[in-house]
Amino acid sequence: MPSCARQQKKTAAMFNIETVDFASPDAAAQFTRSLHSTGFAVLRNHPIDAGLIRQLYAEWAAFFASEEKHGFLFDPVAQDGYFPFKSENAKDSKVKDLKEFYHVYPNRRLPAGVKDSTDRMYAALNELGITLLEWIQSTIPADVRDHLSEPLPDMMRGSDRSLFRVLHYPPVGEGFEPGAVRAAAHEDINLVTLLVTGSEPGLQAQDTAGNWHDVPCDAGMIAVNGGDMLKLATRGWFPATTHRVVNPPPEHNVSRYSMPMxxxxxxxxxxxxxxTAEQYLDQRLREIGLKK
Structure with a gap:
Protein backbone atom coordinates (compact mmCIF):
# COMPACT_ATOMS: atom_id res chain seq x y z
CA MET A 1 0.00 0.00 0.00
CA PRO A 2 1.34 3.47 -0.81
CA SER A 3 2.26 5.79 1.99
CA CYS A 4 0.38 9.06 2.09
CA ALA A 5 1.55 10.25 5.50
CA ARG A 6 3.03 13.58 4.39
CA GLN A 7 -0.09 14.78 2.60
CA GLN A 8 -2.41 13.30 5.21
CA LYS A 9 -0.58 15.03 8.08
CA LYS A 10 -1.29 18.40 6.50
CA THR A 11 -4.94 17.81 5.59
CA ALA A 12 -5.83 15.99 8.81
CA ALA A 13 -4.40 18.87 10.83
CA MET A 14 -6.59 21.35 8.95
CA PHE A 15 -9.68 19.21 9.51
CA ASN A 16 -8.62 18.05 13.00
CA ILE A 17 -9.28 14.36 12.41
CA GLU A 18 -7.47 12.80 15.35
CA THR A 19 -5.30 9.70 15.02
CA VAL A 20 -5.94 7.78 18.22
CA ASP A 21 -3.66 5.17 19.76
CA PHE A 22 -6.09 2.39 20.67
CA ALA A 23 -3.96 1.48 23.71
CA SER A 24 -3.76 5.04 25.07
CA PRO A 25 -5.35 5.61 28.51
CA ASP A 26 -7.41 8.49 27.11
CA ALA A 27 -8.23 6.83 23.79
CA ALA A 28 -12.00 6.90 24.42
CA ALA A 29 -12.03 10.65 25.07
CA GLN A 30 -9.81 11.40 22.04
CA PHE A 31 -11.91 9.19 19.80
CA THR A 32 -15.24 10.69 20.85
CA ARG A 33 -13.91 14.24 20.60
CA SER A 34 -12.77 13.70 17.01
CA LEU A 35 -15.98 11.92 16.02
CA HIS A 36 -18.04 14.78 17.48
CA SER A 37 -16.06 17.58 15.83
CA THR A 38 -15.36 16.04 12.40
CA GLY A 39 -17.48 12.91 12.08
CA PHE A 40 -14.25 10.90 11.71
CA ALA A 41 -11.48 9.42 13.85
CA VAL A 42 -8.54 7.21 12.91
CA LEU A 43 -7.26 4.31 15.01
CA ARG A 44 -3.74 2.91 15.18
CA ASN A 45 -2.42 0.09 17.37
CA HIS A 46 -5.86 -1.47 17.03
CA PRO A 47 -6.53 -5.20 17.58
CA ILE A 48 -7.32 -6.12 13.94
CA ASP A 49 -4.60 -8.42 12.56
CA ALA A 50 -2.61 -6.86 9.70
CA GLY A 51 -1.87 -10.26 8.17
CA LEU A 52 -5.58 -11.04 8.02
CA ILE A 53 -6.23 -7.76 6.22
CA ARG A 54 -3.59 -8.56 3.58
CA GLN A 55 -4.95 -12.09 3.19
CA LEU A 56 -8.48 -10.81 2.64
CA TYR A 57 -7.46 -8.31 -0.02
CA ALA A 58 -5.64 -11.07 -1.93
CA GLU A 59 -8.51 -13.56 -1.65
CA TRP A 60 -11.23 -11.10 -2.62
CA ALA A 61 -9.16 -9.70 -5.51
CA ALA A 62 -9.06 -13.23 -6.91
CA PHE A 63 -12.83 -13.58 -6.45
CA PHE A 64 -13.63 -10.33 -8.27
CA ALA A 65 -11.31 -11.35 -11.11
CA SER A 66 -13.11 -14.68 -11.56
CA GLU A 67 -16.33 -15.76 -13.22
CA GLU A 68 -17.35 -17.37 -9.92
CA LYS A 69 -18.81 -14.06 -8.74
CA HIS A 70 -21.76 -14.35 -11.13
CA GLY A 71 -22.93 -17.43 -9.25
CA PHE A 72 -23.36 -15.36 -6.09
CA LEU A 73 -25.61 -12.63 -7.54
CA PHE A 74 -27.28 -10.56 -4.83
CA ASP A 75 -30.63 -11.42 -3.31
CA PRO A 76 -32.81 -8.27 -3.61
CA VAL A 77 -34.69 -9.16 -0.41
CA ALA A 78 -31.86 -10.44 1.79
CA GLN A 79 -29.43 -7.87 0.32
CA ASP A 80 -26.51 -10.30 0.49
CA GLY A 81 -24.18 -11.55 -2.22
CA TYR A 82 -22.46 -10.04 -5.24
CA PHE A 83 -23.58 -6.66 -6.64
CA PRO A 84 -22.27 -6.13 -10.19
CA PHE A 85 -20.48 -3.03 -11.46
CA LYS A 86 -22.62 0.13 -11.30
CA SER A 87 -25.33 -1.30 -9.02
CA GLU A 88 -25.50 1.64 -6.62
CA ASN A 89 -25.81 5.40 -6.66
CA ALA A 90 -25.39 7.88 -3.82
CA LYS A 91 -28.56 9.40 -2.38
CA ASP A 92 -29.88 12.12 -4.72
CA SER A 93 -27.39 11.13 -7.43
CA LYS A 94 -28.62 9.73 -10.74
CA VAL A 95 -25.13 8.56 -11.79
CA LYS A 96 -24.05 5.07 -10.70
CA ASP A 97 -20.82 4.64 -8.73
CA LEU A 98 -17.87 2.94 -10.48
CA LYS A 99 -17.64 -0.12 -8.26
CA GLU A 100 -18.69 -3.73 -7.71
CA PHE A 101 -19.06 -5.24 -4.26
CA TYR A 102 -20.13 -8.15 -2.08
CA HIS A 103 -22.40 -7.92 0.96
CA VAL A 104 -21.45 -10.14 3.90
CA TYR A 105 -23.85 -10.84 6.77
CA PRO A 106 -23.40 -13.44 9.54
CA ASN A 107 -24.23 -17.03 8.64
CA ARG A 108 -25.02 -16.21 5.01
CA ARG A 109 -23.56 -17.58 1.78
CA LEU A 110 -19.89 -16.92 1.05
CA PRO A 111 -17.50 -18.23 -1.62
CA ALA A 112 -15.39 -21.08 -0.24
CA GLY A 113 -12.12 -19.34 -1.06
CA VAL A 114 -12.85 -16.37 1.22
CA LYS A 115 -15.14 -17.83 3.88
CA ASP A 116 -12.75 -18.60 6.74
CA SER A 117 -10.82 -15.31 6.66
CA THR A 118 -13.97 -13.26 6.03
CA ASP A 119 -15.81 -14.85 8.97
CA ARG A 120 -12.83 -14.09 11.22
CA MET A 121 -12.67 -10.48 10.05
CA TYR A 122 -16.41 -10.00 10.52
CA ALA A 123 -16.24 -11.25 14.11
CA ALA A 124 -13.20 -9.08 14.91
CA LEU A 125 -14.70 -5.90 13.46
CA ASN A 126 -18.06 -6.57 15.09
CA GLU A 127 -16.35 -6.82 18.48
CA LEU A 128 -14.35 -3.65 17.81
CA GLY A 129 -17.52 -1.80 16.82
CA ILE A 130 -19.17 -2.64 20.13
CA THR A 131 -16.03 -1.47 21.98
CA LEU A 132 -16.09 1.87 20.18
CA LEU A 133 -19.77 2.34 21.00
CA GLU A 134 -18.87 1.64 24.64
CA TRP A 135 -16.24 4.38 24.39
CA ILE A 136 -18.84 6.78 23.02
CA GLN A 137 -21.42 5.83 25.64
CA SER A 138 -18.93 6.48 28.46
CA THR A 139 -17.79 9.89 27.22
CA ILE A 140 -20.80 11.68 25.69
CA PRO A 141 -22.59 14.37 27.71
CA ALA A 142 -25.26 13.17 30.13
CA ASP A 143 -28.05 15.01 28.32
CA VAL A 144 -27.18 13.13 25.11
CA ARG A 145 -27.12 9.77 26.93
CA ASP A 146 -30.45 10.50 28.63
CA HIS A 147 -32.27 10.78 25.31
CA LEU A 148 -31.08 7.42 23.95
CA SER A 149 -33.71 4.69 23.86
CA GLU A 150 -31.03 2.31 25.20
CA PRO A 151 -27.22 2.43 25.57
CA LEU A 152 -25.44 2.57 22.21
CA PRO A 153 -23.47 -0.71 22.59
CA ASP A 154 -26.68 -2.51 23.59
CA MET A 155 -28.30 -1.36 20.33
CA MET A 156 -25.72 -3.43 18.44
CA ARG A 157 -25.43 -6.46 20.73
CA GLY A 158 -27.35 -9.38 19.28
CA SER A 159 -27.81 -7.61 15.94
CA ASP A 160 -27.51 -9.57 12.70
CA ARG A 161 -27.78 -6.39 10.61
CA SER A 162 -24.15 -5.25 10.61
CA LEU A 163 -22.82 -5.34 7.07
CA PHE A 164 -19.28 -6.15 5.97
CA ARG A 165 -18.95 -4.84 2.43
CA VAL A 166 -16.02 -5.85 0.24
CA LEU A 167 -15.55 -3.37 -2.61
CA HIS A 168 -13.62 -3.45 -5.86
CA TYR A 169 -13.14 -0.21 -7.78
CA PRO A 170 -11.72 -1.22 -11.21
CA PRO A 171 -9.33 1.03 -13.12
CA VAL A 172 -11.35 3.95 -14.47
CA GLY A 173 -11.92 3.64 -18.20
CA GLU A 174 -13.30 6.02 -20.79
CA GLY A 175 -16.90 6.46 -21.85
CA PHE A 176 -18.54 6.73 -18.43
CA GLU A 177 -21.24 9.31 -17.74
CA PRO A 178 -20.06 12.83 -16.86
CA GLY A 179 -19.51 13.07 -13.12
CA ALA A 180 -19.15 9.31 -12.58
CA VAL A 181 -16.76 8.57 -9.70
CA ARG A 182 -15.79 5.56 -7.65
CA ALA A 183 -18.11 6.61 -4.82
CA ALA A 184 -20.06 9.85 -5.03
CA ALA A 185 -20.46 12.11 -2.01
CA HIS A 186 -22.69 10.46 0.58
CA GLU A 187 -23.30 9.85 4.27
CA ASP A 188 -23.42 6.36 5.78
CA ILE A 189 -26.69 4.91 7.03
CA ASN A 190 -25.56 3.04 10.15
CA LEU A 191 -24.25 3.82 13.66
CA VAL A 192 -20.48 3.74 13.00
CA THR A 193 -18.40 2.54 10.05
CA LEU A 194 -15.02 0.84 10.51
CA LEU A 195 -12.80 1.03 7.44
CA VAL A 196 -9.51 -0.84 7.43
CA THR A 197 -6.95 0.86 5.21
CA GLY A 198 -7.86 0.56 1.53
CA SER A 199 -5.43 -0.94 -0.95
CA GLU A 200 -5.05 2.53 -2.51
CA PRO A 201 -5.80 6.09 -1.31
CA GLY A 202 -8.89 7.97 -2.46
CA LEU A 203 -11.16 8.46 0.58
CA GLN A 204 -12.02 12.10 1.30
CA ALA A 205 -14.22 13.81 3.91
CA GLN A 206 -15.94 17.18 3.62
CA ASP A 207 -15.77 19.87 6.29
CA THR A 208 -18.62 22.24 7.17
CA ALA A 209 -17.23 24.88 4.78
CA GLY A 210 -17.49 22.44 1.87
CA ASN A 211 -13.75 21.75 1.57
CA TRP A 212 -12.55 18.20 0.90
CA HIS A 213 -9.77 16.54 2.91
CA ASP A 214 -7.94 13.26 2.40
CA VAL A 215 -8.60 10.83 5.24
CA PRO A 216 -5.39 9.25 6.66
CA CYS A 217 -4.74 6.01 4.80
CA ASP A 218 -1.40 4.65 5.97
CA ALA A 219 -1.14 0.87 6.39
CA GLY A 220 -2.27 -0.30 9.82
CA MET A 221 -4.90 2.39 10.35
CA ILE A 222 -8.67 2.07 10.67
CA ALA A 223 -10.79 5.08 9.75
CA VAL A 224 -14.03 5.34 11.72
CA ASN A 225 -16.96 7.60 10.90
CA GLY A 226 -20.39 8.17 12.32
CA GLY A 227 -23.51 7.42 10.29
CA ASP A 228 -27.02 8.83 10.06
CA MET A 229 -28.38 6.40 12.65
CA LEU A 230 -25.88 7.67 15.23
CA LYS A 231 -26.75 11.23 14.31
CA LEU A 232 -30.46 10.50 14.68
CA ALA A 233 -30.10 8.62 17.97
CA THR A 234 -27.95 11.39 19.52
CA ARG A 235 -30.14 14.20 18.17
CA GLY A 236 -27.35 15.54 16.00
CA TRP A 237 -24.59 15.58 18.59
CA PHE A 238 -22.55 13.41 16.24
CA PRO A 239 -22.49 14.51 12.60
CA ALA A 240 -22.81 12.11 9.68
CA THR A 241 -20.00 13.63 7.65
CA THR A 242 -20.20 13.59 3.87
CA HIS A 243 -17.41 11.58 2.24
CA ARG A 244 -16.47 10.16 -1.16
CA VAL A 245 -13.93 8.06 -3.04
CA VAL A 246 -12.33 10.02 -5.86
CA ASN A 247 -11.07 8.65 -9.17
CA PRO A 248 -7.33 7.93 -9.34
CA PRO A 249 -4.88 10.12 -11.30
CA PRO A 250 -4.10 8.78 -14.79
CA GLU A 251 -0.56 7.81 -13.79
CA HIS A 252 -1.88 5.54 -11.02
CA ASN A 253 -5.08 4.18 -12.51
CA VAL A 254 -5.21 0.77 -10.83
CA SER A 255 -7.81 -1.26 -8.97
CA ARG A 256 -8.70 -0.21 -5.45
CA TYR A 257 -10.08 -2.61 -2.83
CA SER A 258 -11.81 -1.53 0.35
CA MET A 259 -13.51 -3.33 3.27
CA PRO A 260 -15.87 -1.22 5.43
CA MET A 261 -17.83 -2.70 8.31
CA THR A 276 -36.96 2.35 14.18
CA ALA A 277 -33.67 1.13 12.74
CA GLU A 278 -35.53 -1.19 10.36
CA GLN A 279 -37.75 1.62 9.04
CA TYR A 280 -34.78 3.93 8.54
CA LEU A 281 -32.68 1.30 6.76
CA ASP A 282 -35.54 0.40 4.40
CA GLN A 283 -36.02 4.07 3.51
CA ARG A 284 -32.35 4.62 2.74
CA LEU A 285 -31.88 1.43 0.71
CA ARG A 286 -34.65 2.63 -1.60
CA GLU A 287 -33.00 6.03 -1.93
CA ILE A 288 -29.69 4.57 -3.08
CA GLY A 289 -31.19 2.13 -5.56
CA LEU A 290 -30.47 -1.16 -3.77
CA LYS A 291 -34.13 -1.86 -2.99
CA LYS A 292 -37.21 -1.32 -5.11
Missing amino acids: FCHPRAEVQLSPEM
Whole structure:
Protein backbone atom coordinates (compact mmCIF):
# COMPACT_ATOMS: atom_id res chain seq x y z
CA MET A 1 0.00 0.00 0.00
CA PRO A 2 1.34 3.47 -0.81
CA SER A 3 2.26 5.79 1.99
CA CYS A 4 0.38 9.06 2.09
CA ALA A 5 1.55 10.25 5.50
CA ARG A 6 3.03 13.58 4.39
CA GLN A 7 -0.09 14.78 2.60
CA GLN A 8 -2.41 13.30 5.21
CA LYS A 9 -0.58 15.03 8.08
CA LYS A 10 -1.29 18.40 6.50
CA THR A 11 -4.94 17.81 5.59
CA ALA A 12 -5.83 15.99 8.81
CA ALA A 13 -4.40 18.87 10.83
CA MET A 14 -6.59 21.35 8.95
CA PHE A 15 -9.68 19.21 9.51
CA ASN A 16 -8.62 18.05 13.00
CA ILE A 17 -9.28 14.36 12.41
CA GLU A 18 -7.47 12.80 15.35
CA THR A 19 -5.30 9.70 15.02
CA VAL A 20 -5.94 7.78 18.22
CA ASP A 21 -3.66 5.17 19.76
CA PHE A 22 -6.09 2.39 20.67
CA ALA A 23 -3.96 1.48 23.71
CA SER A 24 -3.76 5.04 25.07
CA PRO A 25 -5.35 5.61 28.51
CA ASP A 26 -7.41 8.49 27.11
CA ALA A 27 -8.23 6.83 23.79
CA ALA A 28 -12.00 6.90 24.42
CA ALA A 29 -12.03 10.65 25.07
CA GLN A 30 -9.81 11.40 22.04
CA PHE A 31 -11.91 9.19 19.80
CA THR A 32 -15.24 10.69 20.85
CA ARG A 33 -13.91 14.24 20.60
CA SER A 34 -12.77 13.70 17.01
CA LEU A 35 -15.98 11.92 16.02
CA HIS A 36 -18.04 14.78 17.48
CA SER A 37 -16.06 17.58 15.83
CA THR A 38 -15.36 16.04 12.40
CA GLY A 39 -17.48 12.91 12.08
CA PHE A 40 -14.25 10.90 11.71
CA ALA A 41 -11.48 9.42 13.85
CA VAL A 42 -8.54 7.21 12.91
CA LEU A 43 -7.26 4.31 15.01
CA ARG A 44 -3.74 2.91 15.18
CA ASN A 45 -2.42 0.09 17.37
CA HIS A 46 -5.86 -1.47 17.03
CA PRO A 47 -6.53 -5.20 17.58
CA ILE A 48 -7.32 -6.12 13.94
CA ASP A 49 -4.60 -8.42 12.56
CA ALA A 50 -2.61 -6.86 9.70
CA GLY A 51 -1.87 -10.26 8.17
CA LEU A 52 -5.58 -11.04 8.02
CA ILE A 53 -6.23 -7.76 6.22
CA ARG A 54 -3.59 -8.56 3.58
CA GLN A 55 -4.95 -12.09 3.19
CA LEU A 56 -8.48 -10.81 2.64
CA TYR A 57 -7.46 -8.31 -0.02
CA ALA A 58 -5.64 -11.07 -1.93
CA GLU A 59 -8.51 -13.56 -1.65
CA TRP A 60 -11.23 -11.10 -2.62
CA ALA A 61 -9.16 -9.70 -5.51
CA ALA A 62 -9.06 -13.23 -6.91
CA PHE A 63 -12.83 -13.58 -6.45
CA PHE A 64 -13.63 -10.33 -8.27
CA ALA A 65 -11.31 -11.35 -11.11
CA SER A 66 -13.11 -14.68 -11.56
CA GLU A 67 -16.33 -15.76 -13.22
CA GLU A 68 -17.35 -17.37 -9.92
CA LYS A 69 -18.81 -14.06 -8.74
CA HIS A 70 -21.76 -14.35 -11.13
CA GLY A 71 -22.93 -17.43 -9.25
CA PHE A 72 -23.36 -15.36 -6.09
CA LEU A 73 -25.61 -12.63 -7.54
CA PHE A 74 -27.28 -10.56 -4.83
CA ASP A 75 -30.63 -11.42 -3.31
CA PRO A 76 -32.81 -8.27 -3.61
CA VAL A 77 -34.69 -9.16 -0.41
CA ALA A 78 -31.86 -10.44 1.79
CA GLN A 79 -29.43 -7.87 0.32
CA ASP A 80 -26.51 -10.30 0.49
CA GLY A 81 -24.18 -11.55 -2.22
CA TYR A 82 -22.46 -10.04 -5.24
CA PHE A 83 -23.58 -6.66 -6.64
CA PRO A 84 -22.27 -6.13 -10.19
CA PHE A 85 -20.48 -3.03 -11.46
CA LYS A 86 -22.62 0.13 -11.30
CA SER A 87 -25.33 -1.30 -9.02
CA GLU A 88 -25.50 1.64 -6.62
CA ASN A 89 -25.81 5.40 -6.66
CA ALA A 90 -25.39 7.88 -3.82
CA LYS A 91 -28.56 9.40 -2.38
CA ASP A 92 -29.88 12.12 -4.72
CA SER A 93 -27.39 11.13 -7.43
CA LYS A 94 -28.62 9.73 -10.74
CA VAL A 95 -25.13 8.56 -11.79
CA LYS A 96 -24.05 5.07 -10.70
CA ASP A 97 -20.82 4.64 -8.73
CA LEU A 98 -17.87 2.94 -10.48
CA LYS A 99 -17.64 -0.12 -8.26
CA GLU A 100 -18.69 -3.73 -7.71
CA PHE A 101 -19.06 -5.24 -4.26
CA TYR A 102 -20.13 -8.15 -2.08
CA HIS A 103 -22.40 -7.92 0.96
CA VAL A 104 -21.45 -10.14 3.90
CA TYR A 105 -23.85 -10.84 6.77
CA PRO A 106 -23.40 -13.44 9.54
CA ASN A 107 -24.23 -17.03 8.64
CA ARG A 108 -25.02 -16.21 5.01
CA ARG A 109 -23.56 -17.58 1.78
CA LEU A 110 -19.89 -16.92 1.05
CA PRO A 111 -17.50 -18.23 -1.62
CA ALA A 112 -15.39 -21.08 -0.24
CA GLY A 113 -12.12 -19.34 -1.06
CA VAL A 114 -12.85 -16.37 1.22
CA LYS A 115 -15.14 -17.83 3.88
CA ASP A 116 -12.75 -18.60 6.74
CA SER A 117 -10.82 -15.31 6.66
CA THR A 118 -13.97 -13.26 6.03
CA ASP A 119 -15.81 -14.85 8.97
CA ARG A 120 -12.83 -14.09 11.22
CA MET A 121 -12.67 -10.48 10.05
CA TYR A 122 -16.41 -10.00 10.52
CA ALA A 123 -16.24 -11.25 14.11
CA ALA A 124 -13.20 -9.08 14.91
CA LEU A 125 -14.70 -5.90 13.46
CA ASN A 126 -18.06 -6.57 15.09
CA GLU A 127 -16.35 -6.82 18.48
CA LEU A 128 -14.35 -3.65 17.81
CA GLY A 129 -17.52 -1.80 16.82
CA ILE A 130 -19.17 -2.64 20.13
CA THR A 131 -16.03 -1.47 21.98
CA LEU A 132 -16.09 1.87 20.18
CA LEU A 133 -19.77 2.34 21.00
CA GLU A 134 -18.87 1.64 24.64
CA TRP A 135 -16.24 4.38 24.39
CA ILE A 136 -18.84 6.78 23.02
CA GLN A 137 -21.42 5.83 25.64
CA SER A 138 -18.93 6.48 28.46
CA THR A 139 -17.79 9.89 27.22
CA ILE A 140 -20.80 11.68 25.69
CA PRO A 141 -22.59 14.37 27.71
CA ALA A 142 -25.26 13.17 30.13
CA ASP A 143 -28.05 15.01 28.32
CA VAL A 144 -27.18 13.13 25.11
CA ARG A 145 -27.12 9.77 26.93
CA ASP A 146 -30.45 10.50 28.63
CA HIS A 147 -32.27 10.78 25.31
CA LEU A 148 -31.08 7.42 23.95
CA SER A 149 -33.71 4.69 23.86
CA GLU A 150 -31.03 2.31 25.20
CA PRO A 151 -27.22 2.43 25.57
CA LEU A 152 -25.44 2.57 22.21
CA PRO A 153 -23.47 -0.71 22.59
CA ASP A 154 -26.68 -2.51 23.59
CA MET A 155 -28.30 -1.36 20.33
CA MET A 156 -25.72 -3.43 18.44
CA ARG A 157 -25.43 -6.46 20.73
CA GLY A 158 -27.35 -9.38 19.28
CA SER A 159 -27.81 -7.61 15.94
CA ASP A 160 -27.51 -9.57 12.70
CA ARG A 161 -27.78 -6.39 10.61
CA SER A 162 -24.15 -5.25 10.61
CA LEU A 163 -22.82 -5.34 7.07
CA PHE A 164 -19.28 -6.15 5.97
CA ARG A 165 -18.95 -4.84 2.43
CA VAL A 166 -16.02 -5.85 0.24
CA LEU A 167 -15.55 -3.37 -2.61
CA HIS A 168 -13.62 -3.45 -5.86
CA TYR A 169 -13.14 -0.21 -7.78
CA PRO A 170 -11.72 -1.22 -11.21
CA PRO A 171 -9.33 1.03 -13.12
CA VAL A 172 -11.35 3.95 -14.47
CA GLY A 173 -11.92 3.64 -18.20
CA GLU A 174 -13.30 6.02 -20.79
CA GLY A 175 -16.90 6.46 -21.85
CA PHE A 176 -18.54 6.73 -18.43
CA GLU A 177 -21.24 9.31 -17.74
CA PRO A 178 -20.06 12.83 -16.86
CA GLY A 179 -19.51 13.07 -13.12
CA ALA A 180 -19.15 9.31 -12.58
CA VAL A 181 -16.76 8.57 -9.70
CA ARG A 182 -15.79 5.56 -7.65
CA ALA A 183 -18.11 6.61 -4.82
CA ALA A 184 -20.06 9.85 -5.03
CA ALA A 185 -20.46 12.11 -2.01
CA HIS A 186 -22.69 10.46 0.58
CA GLU A 187 -23.30 9.85 4.27
CA ASP A 188 -23.42 6.36 5.78
CA ILE A 189 -26.69 4.91 7.03
CA ASN A 190 -25.56 3.04 10.15
CA LEU A 191 -24.25 3.82 13.66
CA VAL A 192 -20.48 3.74 13.00
CA THR A 193 -18.40 2.54 10.05
CA LEU A 194 -15.02 0.84 10.51
CA LEU A 195 -12.80 1.03 7.44
CA VAL A 196 -9.51 -0.84 7.43
CA THR A 197 -6.95 0.86 5.21
CA GLY A 198 -7.86 0.56 1.53
CA SER A 199 -5.43 -0.94 -0.95
CA GLU A 200 -5.05 2.53 -2.51
CA PRO A 201 -5.80 6.09 -1.31
CA GLY A 202 -8.89 7.97 -2.46
CA LEU A 203 -11.16 8.46 0.58
CA GLN A 204 -12.02 12.10 1.30
CA ALA A 205 -14.22 13.81 3.91
CA GLN A 206 -15.94 17.18 3.62
CA ASP A 207 -15.77 19.87 6.29
CA THR A 208 -18.62 22.24 7.17
CA ALA A 209 -17.23 24.88 4.78
CA GLY A 210 -17.49 22.44 1.87
CA ASN A 211 -13.75 21.75 1.57
CA TRP A 212 -12.55 18.20 0.90
CA HIS A 213 -9.77 16.54 2.91
CA ASP A 214 -7.94 13.26 2.40
CA VAL A 215 -8.60 10.83 5.24
CA PRO A 216 -5.39 9.25 6.66
CA CYS A 217 -4.74 6.01 4.80
CA ASP A 218 -1.40 4.65 5.97
CA ALA A 219 -1.14 0.87 6.39
CA GLY A 220 -2.27 -0.30 9.82
CA MET A 221 -4.90 2.39 10.35
CA ILE A 222 -8.67 2.07 10.67
CA ALA A 223 -10.79 5.08 9.75
CA VAL A 224 -14.03 5.34 11.72
CA ASN A 225 -16.96 7.60 10.90
CA GLY A 226 -20.39 8.17 12.32
CA GLY A 227 -23.51 7.42 10.29
CA ASP A 228 -27.02 8.83 10.06
CA MET A 229 -28.38 6.40 12.65
CA LEU A 230 -25.88 7.67 15.23
CA LYS A 231 -26.75 11.23 14.31
CA LEU A 232 -30.46 10.50 14.68
CA ALA A 233 -30.10 8.62 17.97
CA THR A 234 -27.95 11.39 19.52
CA ARG A 235 -30.14 14.20 18.17
CA GLY A 236 -27.35 15.54 16.00
CA TRP A 237 -24.59 15.58 18.59
CA PHE A 238 -22.55 13.41 16.24
CA PRO A 239 -22.49 14.51 12.60
CA ALA A 240 -22.81 12.11 9.68
CA THR A 241 -20.00 13.63 7.65
CA THR A 242 -20.20 13.59 3.87
CA HIS A 243 -17.41 11.58 2.24
CA ARG A 244 -16.47 10.16 -1.16
CA VAL A 245 -13.93 8.06 -3.04
CA VAL A 246 -12.33 10.02 -5.86
CA ASN A 247 -11.07 8.65 -9.17
CA PRO A 248 -7.33 7.93 -9.34
CA PRO A 249 -4.88 10.12 -11.30
CA PRO A 250 -4.10 8.78 -14.79
CA GLU A 251 -0.56 7.81 -13.79
CA HIS A 252 -1.88 5.54 -11.02
CA ASN A 253 -5.08 4.18 -12.51
CA VAL A 254 -5.21 0.77 -10.83
CA SER A 255 -7.81 -1.26 -8.97
CA ARG A 256 -8.70 -0.21 -5.45
CA TYR A 257 -10.08 -2.61 -2.83
CA SER A 258 -11.81 -1.53 0.35
CA MET A 259 -13.51 -3.33 3.27
CA PRO A 260 -15.87 -1.22 5.43
CA MET A 261 -17.83 -2.70 8.31
CA PHE A 262 -21.15 -0.90 8.74
CA CYS A 263 -22.25 -1.41 12.35
CA HIS A 264 -26.05 -1.60 12.53
CA PRO A 265 -28.39 -1.84 15.51
CA ARG A 266 -31.05 -4.50 15.93
CA ALA A 267 -34.07 -3.94 13.67
CA GLU A 268 -36.43 -2.97 16.49
CA VAL A 269 -34.16 -0.36 18.09
CA GLN A 270 -35.92 2.99 18.40
CA LEU A 271 -33.59 5.60 16.92
CA SER A 272 -36.11 8.38 17.52
CA PRO A 273 -39.74 8.49 18.68
CA GLU A 274 -40.81 8.28 15.03
CA MET A 275 -38.29 5.84 13.52
CA THR A 276 -36.96 2.35 14.18
CA ALA A 277 -33.67 1.13 12.74
CA GLU A 278 -35.53 -1.19 10.36
CA GLN A 279 -37.75 1.62 9.04
CA TYR A 280 -34.78 3.93 8.54
CA LEU A 281 -32.68 1.30 6.76
CA ASP A 282 -35.54 0.40 4.40
CA GLN A 283 -36.02 4.07 3.51
CA ARG A 284 -32.35 4.62 2.74
CA LEU A 285 -31.88 1.43 0.71
CA ARG A 286 -34.65 2.63 -1.60
CA GLU A 287 -33.00 6.03 -1.93
CA ILE A 288 -29.69 4.57 -3.08
CA GLY A 289 -31.19 2.13 -5.56
CA LEU A 290 -30.47 -1.16 -3.77
CA LYS A 291 -34.13 -1.86 -2.99
CA LYS A 292 -37.21 -1.32 -5.11
